[in-house]
Amino acid sequence: MVIGGDAAGMSAASQARRLKDPDALEIVAFERGHHASYSACGIPYWVGGDVDGPDQLVARTPEEHRARQIDLRMRTEVTEIDVAGGRVRSRRLPDGQEVWTGYDKLVIATGARPVRPPLPGIDAPGVHGVQTLDDGQALLDTLRQTGGRRAVVVGAGYIGVEMAEALLRRDYQVTLLNRAPEPMTTLDPDMGELVHEAVTGLGVQLVDEAEVTEIRTDEQGRARAVVTSDAEYPADVVVLGIGVRPETALAEAAGLPLGDSGGLLTDQAMRVRGHSDIWAGGDCVEVLDLVAGRQRHVPLGTHANKQGQVIGTNVGGGYATFPGVVGTAVSKVCDLEIARTGLLEAQAREVGFQFVTVRVESTSRAGYFPGAASMTVKMLAERRTGRLLGTQIVGREGAGKRVDVAAVALTAGMTVEQMTALDLGYAPPFSPVWDPVLVAARKATRAVRADAAG
Amino acid sequence: MVIGGDAAGMSAASQARRLKDPDALEIVAFERGHHASYSACGIPYWVGGDVDGPDQLVARTPEEHRARQIDLRMRTEVTEIDVAGGRVRSRRLPDGQEVWTGYDKLVIATGARPVRPPLPGIDAPGVHGVQTLDDGQALLDTLRQTGGRRAVVVGAGYIGVEMAEALLRRDYQVTLLNRAPEPMTTLDPDMGELVHEAVTGLGVQLVDEAEVTEIRTDEQGRARAVVTSDAEYPADVVVLGIGVRPETALAEAAGLPLGDSGGLLTDQAMRVRGHSDIWAGGDCVEVLDLVAGRQRHVPLGTHANKQGQVIGTNVGGGYATFPGVVGTAVSKVCDLEIARTGLLEAQAREVGFQFVTVRVESTSRAGYFPGAASMTVKMLAERRTGRLLGTQIVGREGAGKRVDVAAVALTAGMTVEQMTALDLGYAPPFSPVWDPVLVAARKATRAVRADAAG
Structure with missing residues (x-):
């Protein structure tokens, strides 16, 4: 049984199916969203218009998974894991129907959720994360409905910077609010400075050391401006690119071990520590940083795919390990x-x-x-x-x-x-x-x- | 003392100078050609018109070397190494004057020479190698003087393929004669087949399994056609891209140790084996292929530069080694x-x-x-x-x-x-x-x- 139908979960399911026939292994997968097996990393390019979406971003449709004898249940949210009982409770979102389903082997691939700091207005219409294809679709719907051309992106990590460029390509005036002294805190500040130059050169208004205090809304409750400790930036749309946290509320409630970042802790074979029949992979786990010698949360599609492959191999009766990461990341702003x-x-x-x-x-x-x-x-x-x-x-x-x-x-x-x-x-x-x-x-x-x- | 003023020799000289002042180390270098410290790899792009030459291809001029207290003697050929006496005999090419010069430490960087099979007509005017800037200049002079537009390139390794493309860019009709079943014998034949398609797609007439038997000349003795065992290919210019051999006649005459390919044999520090005061690097040496566990001749500018750096460090009193190569090479045909x-x-x-x-x-x-x-x-x-x-x-x-x-x-x-x-x-x-x-x-x-x- 697989919880979460994106990269890690469906890679695991597919690899396990490759190794074991439906007679030997029954596979059920739950996904609460409208899409499975997609490239979340492609969302900025979809929003920017470089890539048609959302179908282009889907590596394998639910129907294709089902044709391979994977019982993928879409729009179905798992609401509880009963570790002692070896079962999970799920709810069909369209009709709210709840059932318990038993498992012999469980794969947790619940992904990550965008950070939403507890600010006034943060949940207002017009404020968008860009973590899932559903998020991307919601943002595009807002862009289509919005008359104005002013966008504010909060957070200048790689997602924030990619989204700033995407909105620029949609002819928005883009303000990029950055908490740190330089954008791209995945770089040292002296290297981030080079990105600063490139981003402002594109025509983005980049504000460093900006501390967001509020999303101001209009009388209809829609986001209309982003307020910092220094200024107010009018916005017809607000995009949050502040980062993500492991989505591990279910796992935590089930008493599974979490690390400092809130991600699940696993062993070399991607089994949840202390549990021989539960695996976890993707954006909901911590990985070993081989250089630092420490666990870290590194949410990246490439790791999720590799971990899914490892899990599927092990669940399917083979042997594979995920030794860890060295912290590689690449991104692009215009031609930089x-x-x-x-x-x-x-x-x-x-x-x-x-x-x-x-x-x-x-x-x-x-x-x-x-x-x-x-x-x-x-x-x-x-x-x-x-x-x-x-x-x-x-x-x-x-x-x-x-x-x-x-x-x-x-x-x-x-x-x-x-x-x-x-x-x-x-x-x-x-x-x-x-x-x-x-x-x-x-x-x-x-x-x-x-x-x-x- | 350095014999050969290109990549390996002048890298060695420059690095030694960086480590030792003129008071502590006198450096004399001999180069028989008109150019020093140049990128031979850039010649096809100069011939093709992508790069202006020859100055663009020169990393450092003789004057710049001399300004750094390296006594670089251009157009001066070394004709004998007297190992026992610790001296070399050199001849100034313009006036033929010969002198003996003593050395404490000798660096041999005599490079490679293009293979010229002993075929009738191989030395005729209009037949060109492309190993040195002087060769490149001679070829360009021929192209300028030649009325016709038919070029035959003999050899379909990376130099042959690059030259075919260069001549195509000069609006020549290009025939590429290849001895092997597929071009690029630096690849397996099944991968070479992909290059075959690309090269013919460019408009080059690629003839595989072509055995050249003669370069046919006209009454003035100029090359006019390349004859194979099967056919005759008219040519206004002939370019040889058959490969190169280590230029080690001097070293051989001096009794220095050569490997199976004719390249000098060195140790980890790039000292000629058995000689504590003689170093060698660049296209005239064999290197250890770390994967095969064997010595091989791998003439590439990047190795020559590294080896020169290692030699210069050791000659200058430091410590460095060149452990060997793994056989990496990249090249490009059009966008392939x-x-x-x-x-x-x-x-x-x-x-x-x-x-x-x-x-x-x-x-x-x-x-x-x-x-x-x-x-x-x-x-x-x-x-x-x-x-x-x-x-x-x-x-x-x-x-x-x-x-x-x-x-x-x-x-x-x-x-x-x-x-x-x-x-x-x-x-x-x-x-x-x-x-x-x-x-x-x-x-x-x-x-x-x-x-x-x-």
């Missing part, structure tokens, strides 16, 4: 590519690392080659050992996916000096003769040596 | 990106590996995202252990540099199953939720398991 992996400075400090940092400017192609675009690479290496701790890249075309090299090096525990010898692809249309990641690794190697000598 | 790392099937077999192979089709971005382009990834994994042995990728934008992930995984000795857990950057504009390399790793994992079970 933003990437990070490993630890930021503050994160490295928090877990007790001492380190050197370097920053280099390089280009995506040989300097003389047409289309060569500049790129900034920042690298953190541990003092003494020289072990790579993190890499951040901001640049134009060809910048973002270069972070994968650092992600693999982190996984392998390489030092920055070992990285300088990496045999990366070189040809003038693809890279300078020293790839930008290698240029950073060379500089980091010198910094580690100088630190050790000094 | 071609990449490989590790071993091909034939190479893996030759060194005694048994392996499984898989091939997958995927896309560069999320399938629903505009501009998502298809990509074919082939992967070789060792039987039983599942260790990654090689990866080949052919696709459009965003395909080529993905090979770097496999290159780092090879360096780290990862299995394909370990690779399935890699935390690679995901967002719809950059990748499907399962990166194509991970899709291949998953399929390879299943193939390894099936093989072990079968």
